[in-house]
Amino acid sequence: MAENKLISGGSENKDMNKVISYYSKYWYLFLIGIILCIGIAYWYVNYEAVPEYRISSTLLVKDKDKGSGASDMEAIADLGLVKPIRNVEDEIGILKSSSLMEKALQDLSMQVKYSVPENISEEKFLQNLPVTILVDDSETLEYNVPIYIKMKDEKTFELYETNGGDKSVHSFQEKIRKPWGTFTVVKSTAIPASNWYSTISFYFQDIAAIADYYSKQLTVLQLTQAGGLLEISIVHPVPEQGEEILAQLIEAYRREAVAYRNELASSTIAMIDERLDFLTGELSNVEKNVEQFKRENALTNVNSDAELYLEKASEYNRQLAEYQTQIDVLNSIESYLSTEDGDGAMVPSSLNIQDPTLVGLISRFNDLQLERKRMLQTTPKSNPLVVDIDRQLTSLRSNILENLRNIKNGLIITSRNLAANTRRYESQIAKVPTVERGLLEINRQQSTKEGLYLYLLQKREEEALSMAAPVSNSRIIDAPKAGNYPVSPNKTSIYLGALIFGLFLPFSVIYVKEKINDKIGDTSDIQELTDTPILGEIAHNREKEKMVVGERNTTPVAELFRLIRFNLKFVSAGKANKVILVTSGMKGEGKTFFTLNLGASLAISGKKVVALSFDLRAPKLMRTVGLSDDFGISDFIINENIEASEIVVPSPEIKGLSFIGSGPIPPNAGELMLSNRIEVLIDELKKEYDYVLIDSAPVGKVADGFALAPYVDSTIYIVRHNVTRRRQLKTLDDIYRTGKLKRPMVVLNGIKTQEAYGYGYGAREKQSTAYKVRTAET
The missing domain is CATH 3.40.50.300 (P-loop containing nucleotide triphosphate hydrolases)
Incomplete structure (x- = not known):
């Protein structure tokens, strides 16, 4: 027996045409979503978003591995005993530091934020600002408190808060003390009274927070992999103000670099001056002893029979004087390290001691001292980073002293050998009168002191000359300049995103509705x-x-x-x-x-x-x-x-x-x-x-x-x-x-x-x- 059954085409999955047909039923929702999102994007772009411009500058930073093309002024700046070691990566970190940005913003008086009146662009408002607020940095400020200045005449103005506080009348240039800060209102002479705004509002802002914000926004790129050419850029809604911030940042960077080099030179000069004062007294005493000795013993010439032996003894005496000079230099550095408390002091150069280990240790010690000083500007001494640097400095000080002692012991042993040789030749001239031997000893001391004195005097002049020539390690290639068109908001991306979201929103609603709908549809x-x-x-x-x-x-x-x-x-x-x-x-x-x-x-x-x-x-x-x-x-x-x-x-x-x-x-x-x-x-x-x-x-x-x-x-x-x-x-x-x-x-x-x-x-x-x-x- 046959039975006829009516059946469907099976439980096949929905094909793409059916999916498209299903969603096309809701075309009006997609149209509404697109119109709504495009409208919101249009409103945001034209009425809500603030156009921002990219301001950029190009800076050339001289690396530690310099070429041979240095100018004369750069060669003068490189004089001195201790040279700061720099590289491009470190300089990028310095440029992006919030402490450097904070100094730049303080120079621009960014503690004060002026409120822009309605229907007036911020650029035009700042260009026609009739007054400037000068803040007393020694006083504590209360941030984000709106303050209003209402002009009365060319000499006075009315001051009040927005919370309904008491109004007070003040004169321009007058130092005003209020609970929320101490400041002075300076009238601009470039803006005529006819162009003044009737009321100007401002408030104080946290300069540290602003510096942290701008330092995070700052971009520093190395344009060439092997060179020191850097591109510095920042995004700002007011091009002129952005150019000022970038220019002041570069100026602060150059100023800090010069100040660091001068500080290092000053420390070296102070140590040399101390030694020169001591050597001046010793030389004076030696010269007086020579004069007195010759007068007392009526010396005229040297015994010709001991001429050969005296020549040999003089050669050994010269070498002994050189080693003694080096020992004195080492004693000076050892005494400097032993007596200094280490709170930010720089270690002077080892002068004519050509020992690479000692030079490297002193250079590392000075770098850590500089890093510690920089960190103490923004962090307390209890900070773990500062404590770690103090520990490293203590270890380096110990290593330097140990190295100095080892070098000095070697020189002492060599000096002893030279002295022994000298005594051997002197024994050969036993017939030389005692007076002549005494005179030789006095002359030897005088020669040693004079050589050390002239050497230190020459190095001092080199350090003073490097300080007198304030040449920075950087050079501005392109001054800060804003682009002709804003980089934000990106209209194309916003409209494209609005279009995609306008399609996605109804699609997701329909999709979720379909998934949670447990009723039969077709x-x-x-x-x-x-x-x-x-x-x-x-x-x-x-x-x-x-x-x-x-x-x-x-x-x-x-x-x-x-x-x-x-x-x-x-x-x-x-x-x-x-x-x-x-x-x-x-x-x-x-x-x-x-x-x-x-x-x-x-x-x-x-x-x-x-x-x-x-x-x-x-x-x-x-x-x-x-x-x-x-x-x-x-x-x-x-x-x-x-x-x-x-x-x-x-x-x-x-x-x-x-x-x-x-x-x-x-x-x-x-x-x-x-x-x-x-x-x-x-x-x-x-x-x-x-x-x-x-x-x-x-x-x-x-x-x-x-x-x-x-x-x-x-x-x-x-x-x-x-x-x-x-x-x-x-x-x-x-x-x-x-x-x-x-x-x-x-x-x-x-x-x-x-x-x-x-x-x-x-x-x-x-x-x-x-x-x-x-x-x-x-």
């Missing part, structure tokens, strides 16, 4: 949840009439009922299909509406149709067509004397269509559904009518519909668009898989989209070939 949702064949779709009835099918009615809804009528005939394929059960999962899905209009469609085609109101708990069929429901099925089941023809009521509108009401609502509807009288009723109706349509109770709520299963040929399960929930289709799938009801089929009711209007003029044709027939042998 046939694809049914196909995903069950394999039950789909008989057809019914469009949403926009009219109030319940009977939409008529002989001359060609509305889309009526055409779809005709299509379902054809599909029913197609499904039966010659087999008996007279008794059709119409049910649903819950109330309100349109099974009564469907039963009524399907019956009308079949009757119009020339068939005799009877529609039974078998929802004994909540009957609606008879009331829908305006007929009485007082006598019907419940009476037939209870009273065996009643014939089926007695409860049949012909339709007053459709020829060939009849109705059977439910009758009085019984208290035991479930028990009545199990009565044998139902079979008698169905058999009698099958003999008289071509189709018997049963409007039953929802099978998702009660089991009345299952009691009719033995008498029906097929079952139509009504699912309503955007009403039936997805979980309710589990009941339908269970019916299909277990066979609780014969040949179940699905009708999707209430489709509101144009695709459901399958037939009729001006509508898209929906052919029955959209449904496939599968023949299965049972």
Whole structure:
């Protein structure tokens, strides 16, 4: 025996065309989103965003590995004992430091922020500012307190706060003391009184916070990998003010570099002066001793017999004097390190001691001293970084002293050897008068002191000359200059972002709405949840009439009922299909509406149709067509004397269509559904009518519909668009898989989209070939 089944095309995934078609239904939301976001972007760009300009400058920083092309002034600046070691990476860090930015902003008096009046650009306002506020840095300021200055005449003004404080009259150039700060108001002589603003407001701002903000905004790039060419840039809403900030920052950087070099030179000069004072006294005493010795001993010439030995002894004495000079220098540095407290003092050079280890240790010591001094400007001594530097300085001081002692011990040993050689030759001139030997000793001391004195005097002049020539280690290539066009806001990016967001916002809303919506939307949702064949779709009835099918009615809804009528005939394929059960999962899905209009469609085609109101708990069929429901099925089941023809009521509108009401609502509807009288009723109706349509109770709520299963040929399960929930289709799938009801089929009711209007003029044709027939042998 073959059974014909109407099935859908399977549970295929939605293709891209269907997704596009689904979202295109909400085109108006995308249009609203685009217009709204573009409008907000337009308002932001034109009325809210502040245009910002990029100000840049190019600076050449001389690296520690200098070439041979230094100018004469740079060569003068490189004189001295101790040279600061610099590299480009360190200089970039110095330029971006907040302490340097703070000094630059203090030079520009940025502690005061002037409020710009309405309808006046900040650039124009600052150019025509009639007064300048000079802040007393020694006093504590209260930040962000609005203060107003109201001009009275060319000599006086009125001062008051915005919180309603007392007003006071002051003169220009007068030092004003208030709880929120001490300052002086200076009148600009370049702005005539006729161009003054009637009221000017200002407030004090935290210069440290502003410096931290600008230092983070500052960008320093090395233009060449091996060179010292730097590009310094900053973004600012007022180009002129941005140029001033950048120019002052570079000036502060150059000034600090010169000050550091001068500080190092001053420390060296102070040490040399100390030694020169000491050597001056010793030289004076030696010269007096020579004069006195010659006068007392009446010396005229040297013994010619000891001339050769004296020449040798003189050579050793000269070498001994050189080593003694080096020992004295080492003693001086050792004494300097032992007596200095180390609080920021620089260690002088080792002069003529050519020991690379000692030179490196002294250079590292001086670098750490400078770093410690810089950090103490912004951090306390208890800061862990400062404590770490102090620890390193202590360690370096110890290493330098140890190195000095080792070098000095070597020199002492060598000096002792030279002295021994000297004594050996002196023993050869034993005949030389004692007076002559004494004179030689005095001359040797004098020569040593004079050599050391001249050497130190030369180095002092070199250090003084380097201080007198204030040459910085940097040179400005391009002065700070703002660009012609603002870099912010980026209109193209903002409008593009607004367009994308305008599309994304409605898309996300629709997507989320679709994901959280658990109601049946179209046939694809049914196909995903069950394999039950789909008989057809019914469009949403926009009219109030319940009977939409008529002989001359060609509305889309009526055409779809005709299509379902054809599909029913197609499904039966010659087999008996007279008794059709119409049910649903819950109330309100349109099974009564469907039963009524399907019956009308079949009757119009020339068939005799009877529609039974078998929802004994909540009957609606008879009331829908305006007929009485007082006598019907419940009476037939209870009273065996009643014939089926007695409860049949012909339709007053459709020829060939009849109705059977439910009758009085019984208290035991479930028990009545199990009565044998139902079979008698169905058999009698099958003999008289071509189709018997049963409007039953929802099978998702009660089991009345299952009691009719033995008498029906097929079952139509009504699912309503955007009403039936997805979980309710589990009941339908269970019916299909277990066979609780014969040949179940699905009708999707209430489709509101144009695709459901399958037939009729001006509508898209929906052919029955959209449904496939599968023949299965049972």
